[in-house]
Amino acid sequence: MSEIEVKEWVKVKFGESKVRGSEILVDLLARGFEAKLRELYEEFLRGECSLEYFAEQLGLNVWEATDILERRGLRTTNL
Numbered sequence: 208m209s210e211i212e213v214k215e216w217v218k219v220k221f222g223e224s225k226v227r228g229s230e231i232l233v234d235l236l237a238r239g240f241e242a243k244l245r246e247l248y249e250e251f252l253r254g255e256c257s258l259e260y261f262a263e264q265l266g267l268n269v270w271e272a273t274d275i276l277e278r279r280g281l282r283t284t285n286l
Contacts, residue, residue, distance in 0.1 A: 216266075240265065244275070254285050 216236075247264055250256045256264075262272035276283050 248276075248281065251285050252282070258283065258285075 244265060247256065247261045251258065251261045258272060259269055262269045265272060267275070273283050
């Protein structure tokens, strides 16, 4: 998730005012999201988790997770 996507997520979850005053929080969220995404994606590729579980653990729905993976040029199936 890019910094812009994290800002949008924070806006939706916590409101516009929280984004303006928390650039450090946005940076930390983006870094944490990226680390978790990499970890879960490796599990997904090994067949240890489903795309649904992958998405759920990232706080996304399956369509959002698929979109993120496709935009990064990553596989969306583990077959």
